[in-house]
Amino acid sequence: MSEEKPKGLLSDWRVRIFIIAILLSLVAIQPWYSADEGFxxxxxxxLDLEGGSWLQVSLQGAVIQANVDSGMTASALVENIVGSPVEVVNVIPPSEGQSTITISLKTQASVTQSQLNQLGxxxxxVSREGNLSEITLYTTEQQLIATYLSEELNAEVIPYAVPGGVEYEIRTKAEQETVENLLADVGGSLLTDxxxxxxxxxxxxTETRDLTKEILSEKLNALGLKDIPVRTVGDEYILMDFAGIDLTTAKEIAQKPGKFEIRIQTEGNNTKHVLxxxxxxxxxxxxxxxxQWYTPFKLTLDGANALQKAAIETGAVNDPNxxxxxxxxxDKEVYGAPLSPSAASRIRTNPIYSWEASTGADNESKAQAEQLQIHLRAGALPVNVELVGSGQVDASLGDQFKKQAVLAGLLSMLAVAGVVYRRYGKKQILVPMVATSVSEVLMILGFAAAVGWQLDLPSIAGIIAVIGTGIDHLVIITDEVLYEGKLPPTKVYLSRIARAFSIIFAAxxxxxxxxxxxVVMGFGALKGFAITTIVGxxxxxxxxxxxxxKVIKEVLQEKGEKQ
Structure with a gap:
């Protein structure tokens, strides 16, 4: 009969799943030992177990609500491109249910349609009557404010519809006084609540903050480093942990991803934002x-349309050079070239999504193409960021924390084993109980290794908490099974196990x-504790x-506990 017991355990599908989970965990953890590196x-x-550094960056921007004088704003915009005074002739406000404003202007300067198209x-x-250029603009107040602030601050300004009005996101550093002065120049001001x-x-x-966080996370981890947690604090700050990386290197890495932009030459040395x-x-x-060496890249629908629009408005389709x-x-130039003749011809009628940037024919051109690839991958931040805080955890201190965490886990396991043995006084109960608890820890670590989840001190605390709650559940099972001090008949055993698991599942x-x-709200370090506890x-x-x-029943039967 003794040879049939193992076969009875292995025939249970739950036991087979348990064994597979243990083996997969070992494969994921991949423990090894070498004379040079040790275990x-x-x-x-x-960061707290590996040592390393942390950085805090600030997102440079401002969010406002404002109004302006439409005629003065339009006049200021046109003056910037023609370099001559512009007089407001008439402003027709939008009709009921519409948002388009019609603004009539005049100036002695010669104005072309191509110049007006650059305003977006x-x-x-535009028409020429005598020595005057008569200009008519059809626009909205949103477009006027966004375009004006964008031109004056040399940054992207995005309008968003919000309850009760329009909110403007300025994607660069803009102090309140600076914004108010710019608005005052065109008869406007900040609105009040x-x-x-x-x-x-x-x-x-929030949308821009989350986009910046996502891009930073992807770009930092794409550098081949360990997973770098990127967390947000409010709508203005982002925190990054660089485990195993010194502070100087962390700053260098964090500064590599930047704000990438494509601009097109308008007149002379002036350029205009494209995407x-x-x-x-x-x-x-x-x-x-x-x-030739080429770096290929593809544009989104919006990007391709924006490039086509800019090429037509600036006249690049007619004179690419x-x-x-x-x-x-x-804000540093990394590449420049004219449209090829074929691209200039095609983009006149249709947007182009697939592009190739040519860098030349020699080995230096190859290096430039590879560098351009890095710039294209790394430059998707919608806003600039500024380093506002940093710190470092010494590697030796992190190693000490790691050893102390392992020691704390072992001590908690030994303490639990002592309490269990004192309660039951039977090795055939103690060994399966402790083995089950160890297996749970192993599977948690296997899960962490499989998904690339970083273990920190809160995670270790969660594992220790899981050991405690796990032993509680095992005690419930054992007490139900040995309710009368002995292993009951199978029918009674199944009833008591079902009752024990109803309690366990509720807990x-x-x-x-x-x-x-x-987990959902992401309270910093507590998130790691919560995830570990839930997974465990x-x-x-x-x-x-x-x-x-199943095992405790088989073991107790083997030891003759059943009557």
Missing amino acids: DTNLDYG LSDSS ENGDKLYRKGVR YGDDISSVGVPSRHDG SHWLYMYLD AATTIIAMSPL VLIGVLIARPVYG
Whole structure:
């Protein structure tokens, strides 16, 4: 009979799943030992266990609500492009249910339609009567304010419809006094709320903050480093942890991803914004053909339309050599070239999505193509960021924390084992119980290794908490099974196991519900604790606890506990 017991355990599908989970966890963790490096695993450790550095950056921007005098604003915009005084003739406000304003202007300067198209307003026309240019603009107040602030601040300004008005996001550093002075120049001002406070705040909108965070996370981790957590604090700050990386290197890495922009030459040395890096959908590997090195990239629908519009408005389709395309990373030029004749011809009628940037034919050109690939991948930030805080955890201190965390886990396991043995006084109960608890820890670590999740001190605290709650559940199972001090008949055993698991599942559900807000709302370090606890509880109730119930019955039967 003794040879049949193992076969009985292995025939249970829950036991087989348990064994598979253990083996997969070992594969994911990949423990190994070498004389040079000692014991190591595939686990990723956070800043407090690995040592390293942290950075805090501020998103440069402002969000406002404002009004302006439409005629004065239009006049200022046209004056900037023609370099001569412009007089307001008439302003026709929008009719009921419409938003288009018709503005008539005149100036002694010669004005072309191409110049007006550069403003990016809805529509415009110009005619020459005697020595005067008569201009008619068809636009909206939103367009006027966004275009005016964009030109004056040399930055992107995005209008957003909000309840009760329009909000303007200025994607560069803009102090309140600076904005108010610019608005005052065109008869405008900041709006106020019901309390009389001016509608101005530093930072950016939540959507822009989240986009910046996502791009930073993707670009930093694309450098081949360990997973770098990127967290947001309000709408103005982003925190980054660089485990195992010194502060100097962390600053260098964080500063590489920047604000990428494509601009087109208008007249002389002046350029006009076309698109940002978020309109680049993909970047290919540099290749050589037709005797030249090229870096291929693709634009989104909006990006392709924006480039087509800019090429037509500036006249690049007719004279490419006078209207080069320039690429900037953090306001520094990284590439410049005219449209090819074939591209200029095609883009006249249709937007072009797939592009190739040529860098030349020699080895230096190859290096330039590879560098341009990096710029294209790294330059998708919609706003500039400024380093406002930093710190470092010494590697030796992180190693000490790691050892102390392991020691704390072992001590907690030994303490639990002592309490269990004192309660039951039977090794055949103690060994399966401790083995089950160890297996849960192993599966949690396997899960962490598989998903690339960084372990930090709160995560270790969560694992220790899981050990405690797991032993509680195992005690419930054991007490139900040995309610009368001995292993009951199978029918009674199944009834008691079912009752024990009803209690366990209710307790597990309560724990998961209690921890869920910390995961969803992301309260910093507490998030790691909550995730570890939830994962540990799920592994326990779905995999480990059912197997313990089966094993304890088999072990006690083997020891002759059943009457």
